[in-house]
Every structure is written in structure tokens, then in C-alpha cells.
Amino acid sequence: MPTYEYQCDRCGRFEAFQAITESPLERCPTCGGPVRRMISRNINILFKGSGFHVTDYRSSSYKEAAKKEQSTVSTSTGSD
Structure with missing residues (x-):
């Protein structure tokens, strides 16, 4: 719910x-x-998830490193 600011004369x-x-x-x-x-x-906006500038326009080298890291994490957690 939004927060509204009010002014009371008293x-x-x-x-x-x-x-x-x-x-x-x-x-x-x-x-x-x-x-x-x-x-x-007071403006509180949270940008979560994909679809925002920071995540959409990353360099290709960053995207490749992120894919490698994600695959390493998923294989290490799933091999118990």
C-alpha cells in the first residue's frame, strides 16, 4: 500500500x-x-526480475560468465 503524506494545521x-x-x-x-x-x-520503487536495463544490456562476456557460474552451481548442488 502506498504511503501518503498529509499536512494538518494543528x-x-x-x-x-x-x-x-x-x-x-x-x-x-x-x-x-x-x-x-x-x-x-518519498518514492520507493523496487525493480526485481528480468526486463530491466541492468540485466538486459549486459556485455556478452558477462552473460557467458553468468551462464558458466549458474551451471556450476546447479551441478554441484544436484550431485549428492
């Missing part, structure tokens, strides 16, 4: 975890005063 700034489909908060959970949703600088 309490100051606070964060709220909300689903994207939820409507923005209108009242402060602490004092009940009106709040405004702020534009947050």
Missing part, C-alpha cells in the same frame, strides 16, 4: 498508509482538524 505533517482506491483523508486522525495531502518526495 499537528503538522504525518503519513498514512492507504490503498490507491481509498479517497484522501479529510480530517486529522489525532485532532480531527482539516488536512491537505502533500506531494511526497
Whole structure:
């Protein structure tokens, strides 16, 4: 769930975890005063898996070394 940052005139700034489909908060959970949703600088994006620049555009020598390492690991773990 995303984290949204709000500004309360009485309490100051606070964060709220909300689903994207939820409507923005209108009242402060602490004092009940009106709040405004702020534009947050907090962006947490995790790039996992294949399909990203770092993994797609590696040099051919790196790809060959990775294949050799992977085959070495799979043969050493499977020969018990």
C-alpha cells in the first residue's frame, strides 16, 4: 500500500498508509482538524526480475560468465 503524506494545521505533517482506491483523508486522525495531502518526495520503487536495463544490456562476456557460474552451481548442488 502506498504511503501518503498529509499536512494538518494543528499537528503538522504525518503519513498514512492507504490503498490507491481509498479517497484522501479529510480530517486529522489525532485532532480531527482539516488536512491537505502533500506531494511526497518519498518514492520507493523496487525493480526485481528480468526486463530491466541492468540485466538486459549486459556485455556478452558477462552473460557467458553468468551462464558458466549458474551451471556450476546447479551441478554441484544436484550431485549428492
